[in-house]
Amino acid sequence: MTSGRGKKWAMVSVRTSARDGGPWSNWLRNVYKKVGDVPNYFRARVFDVVLRHLYKAALRRLAQIFPSFATSSRFIKELMLTSVQLVGIVGETGIPVDPGCIENVSSMAAGLPHFSHGFMRCWGRDTFIALPGLLLSTARYHDAKNLILGFGRTLRHGLIPNLLSERGHQPRYNCRDAVWWWCRAVHLYWLHDNSILGEQIQRNYDSNDNVTAASCDSRGYVSVSVLDVIQEILERHYNGITFVEWNAGRSLDEHLHVDGFRITAGVNTETGFVYGGSKHNCGTWMDKVGSSDHAGNRGIPSSPRDGAAIEIVSLSYLTVSWMYQLHKLGSSPYPGVNRYDNDTKFDIGITYKHWSELICANFEECFWNECTGCYRDTVGSEVPGADEKVRPNQAIAMVISPGLFEEDHRDRALETISEKLEGPLGMRTLSSDDLSYRPYYDNGNQSSDYDVANGFNYHQGPEWLWCMGFYLRAVSLSKKVRPNFEEYISRKLAPHRVMLSTSPYRGLTELTNKDGEVCWFSSPTQAWSSSCLLEL
Numbered sequence: 001m002t003s004g005r006g007k008k009w010a011m012v013s014v015r016t017s018a019r020d021g022g023p024w025s026n027w028l029r030n031v032y033k034k035v036g037d038v039p040n041y042f043r044a045r046v047f048d049v050v051l052r053h054l055y056k057a058a059l060r061r062l063a064q065i066f067p068s069f070a071t072s073s074r075f076i077k078e079l080m081l082t083s084v085q086l087v088g089i090v091g092e093t094g095i096p097v098d099p100g101c102i103e104n105v106s107s108m109a110a111g112l113p114h115f116s117h118g119f120m121r122c123w124g125r126d127t128f129i130a131l132p133g134l135l136l137s138t139a140r141y142h143d144a145k146n147l148i149l150g151f152g153r154t155l156r157h158g159l160i161p162n163l164l165s166e167r168g169h170q171p172r173y174n175c176r177d178a179v180w181w182w183c184r185a186v187h188l189y190w191l192h193d194n195s196i197l198g199e200q201i202q203r204n205y206d207s208n209d210n211v212t213a214a215s216c217d218s219r220g221y222v223s224v225s226v227l228d229v230i231q232e233i234l235e236r237h238y239n240g241i242t243f244v245e246w247n248a249g250r251s252l253d254e255h256l257h258v259d260g261f262r263i264t265a266g267v268n269t270e271t272g273f274v275y276g277g278s279k280h281n282c283g284t285w286m287d288k289v290g291s292s293d294h295a296g297n298r299g300i301p302s303s304p305r306d307g308a309a310i311e312i313v314s315l316s317y318l319t320v321s322w323m324y325q326l327h328k329l330g331s332s333p334y335p336g337v338n339r340y341d342n343d344t345k346f347d348i349g350i351t352y353k354h355w356s357e358l359i360c361a362n363f364e365e366c367f368w369n370e371c372t373g374c375y376r377d378t379v380g381s382e383v384p385g386a387d388e389k390v391r392p393n394q395a396i397a398m399v400i401s402p403g404l405f406e407e408d409h410r411d412r413a414l415e416t417i418s419e420k421l422e423g424p425l426g427m428r429t430l431s432s433d434d435l436s437y438r439p440y441y442d443n444g445n446q447s448s449d450y451d452v453a454n455g456f457n458y459h460q461g462p463e464w465l466w467c468m469g470f471y472l473r474a475v476s477l478s479k480k481v482r483p484n485f486e487e488y489i490s491r492k493l494a495p496h497r498v499m500l501s502t503s504p505y506r507g508l509t510e511l512t513n514k515d516g517e518v519c520w521f522s523s524p525t526q527a528w529s530s531s532c533l534l535e536l
Contacts, residue, residue: 058084066138075493078500082507082530083134086112087143094119094164094171096153096204097146105150106143108134111510111523124151124162125285126527128181129466132188133531141192145199148186152201152229155179157243157263158236172252174245176265176276176283179233180315184400186226187322197227197331227332230319235337237274237316238349240266255291256281257299268308268380269350271366272358274316277306279383284309286391286429288458294446295453303459307380307387310367314397317359317404324352363404367394374413375405390431392421392467398474411478417471424495424516425509426463427471437461439514443521455521462519464511465496469532489536496533508533 031050038046063070066080086109093107109115110126127147135144151160154171160179161171189196203222224232241264245252248261257280265276265283277283282301290297326332339349350358367375375394376387395417398405420431430437436451441462443455451457472492476485495516499508507525512518 065140075497075500076534078506079530079534080138082525082527083138083140083534085505085507085525086130086527086530087134087140090117090121092118093122095122095147095150097150105146108147108527111526112505112507114523119164122164124160124164124178125175125181127151128178128185129285130527130531131185133469133534134527136188136192137534141189144185144189145196148182148189148196148226149199149201151182152226153204155203155229155232156205158233158241158265159263170246172245173243174261174263174281174283175287176263176274177285177309177312177315180274180312180319183230183233183319184315186230187318194331197225197230197326199226200224201226201229203229227326227334230323231334231337234320234323235340235349237265238267238337239340240264241276253289255289255299260289260299260301267355270358271308271362271379272320272355273308273313273362273366273379275306275308275380277304279304279306279381281306284312284393286459288456290454290456292446292453292456295448295450295456297450297453297456302456303386303389304381304383305378305386306382307378308366309378309393310375311393311396311400313359313363313367313379314401314404317356317363317401320352320359321356321401324356327352360404364406364409368406368409372416374416375409389434390416390420391429392417392427392464392471395427395471395474396467398477399470402477407479410474411480414475414478422471423463423468423512423514425468425499425512426465426516427467428461428463429459429467430461432461439463440517441511441513441519441521462511462513463516465508465526466528466532468492469529469535472536493533 035043035046062080062084069077069080072080087106089104089106090109095105095107097105107122108127108130109121110123115121115123128151131144131147135141135147154161154164156171157173158179159173159176160182161173162175162178163172165171186196200223203224206222243263245261245263248258252261259278259280261281262278263276263281263283264278265274267274280301282289282304284305286303286305288302290300290302292298323332323334327335334352335348336351336353336355337349339347366379369376369388372388372390374390375397377389377391377393378387381387394413398410398413417427420433421428428437428439432439437460438451438457439461440452441455441458442452445452445454447453451460472489475488496508500506503509503524505525508529509519510523510526510529512522
């Protein structure tokens with residue numbers, strides 16, 4: 001809007017969907033006509049009244065849509081509002097939909113304003129970490145299902161992409177964890193509606209990763225169920241995944257070394273652990289790659305987390321043990337995964353019962369670290385010392401598959417995490433006593449300092465808010481704090497309440513610097529920051 005003597009105030013143009021935008025659009029048009037009769041000096045006041053009316057009307061509508069909205073605390077209501085802020089219908093996000101679908105499909109912004117539109121809006125990993133809180137806890141099941149099915153269409157190499165491309169034609173399959181977060185989202189949706197496993201997905205690629213397949217429907221798409229997709233994910237991992245990214249080179253990623261485009265993942269048949277990656281790439285959420293020639297870190301991943309990453313092992317255990325239960329209950333025809341030799345089915349590779357038992361039997365022995373008093377971040381990394389890093393991913397793993405953790409070890413680890421990683425708003429991404437700890441993130445740093453140039457320390461100390469939600473849920477599992485947990489949570493979330501009510505974006509930021517200091521390079525409202533607190 002503009003102001004000035006003799007000038008008119010411009011009303012905001014609101015884009016609404018065809019589905020329920022008619023009444024809003026008509027109301028706004030009528031209001032705009034009447035504003036023309038208001039003196040210029042009073043139009044600012046009218047503008048304010050109109051916006052307040054729209055806001056209150058939206059809240060009344062949300063009270064009808066979100067079952068628990070009306071009875072929730074102010075803090076929870078404000079968290080729920082971030083679901084509206086971050087999930088909506090935006091064109092050209094690259095999310096594939098059924099070719100016969102005429103409905104506009106909502107997408108989730110990873111954060112605002114940095115990821116508001118285009119193919120950079122919707123990220124696979126972020127979407128499925130945030131989906132349970134932003135969509136399932138708010139009963140937006142229709143939007144949740146569309147995102148699950150949409151990303152399911154993109155399965156290739158046994159993975160779903162982290163980054164979609166324009167119109168979804170050339171997505172990037174460079175992350176190892178997004179597919180497991182997708183499986184968790186399906187599992188949590190299944191707890192609400194078990195028919196999700198029978199939903200048909202019109203695949204973009206067949207099981208051989210080809211764009212065109214012989215077993216297509218009349219429109220040229222392979223049609224499989226969600227359960228079939230999960231089965232393929234597990235079989236592809238068990239048989240091993242190795243490929244070079246499509247269109248690898250500087251046009252795809254100007255920073256990555258050539259070896260970083262080679263993607264690998266598999267299953268260790270002795271431990272049952274899903275593993276993958278190399279020192280040349282970073283396939284988990286800690287995915288910063290250096291970009292400074294001056295400092296010498298260009299093309300080098302700051303935290304590769306190759307080998308068996310603890311939260312991926314936990315996520316895969318959740319999926320494997322769930323598939324065992326489904327078969328046991330007669331809800332799935334799959335007892336396990338097949339082993340293939342030259343694309344020909346050879347025999348039953350491993351049953352889900354045995355696979356889940358294998359993970360459970362080896363987890364504590366491999367991941368518990370008596371020297372640090374907590375769990376290793378990875379097992380089998382080729383980067384010296386990487387396995388022993390103290391990071392918050394262990395708390396995430398505790399929540400996803402609590403049965404993997406020995407109770408006394410878990411409680412000791414939580415004490416270590418509290419001492420070395422806990423911040424006022426988020427969790428330090430690296431222990432404060434680590435020699436690589438650098439808690440101030442500056443993506444514009446042009447110095448020659450290898451550790452921080454161009455924000456190389458993105459996950460080497462700055463405090464990420466989404467990890468706090470999982471940490472607090474992990475704490476709730478401990479016998480030591482359970483009797484006073486509500487009081488503890490209220491105290492811990494006090495700074496989050498302040499941030500949510502005072503932020504211009506009315507959201508929770510992506511990350512902070514040391515001890516909660518503002519980081520100006522952080523997205524001011526981030527999907528998973530809000531979501532993981534809504535799951536509490």
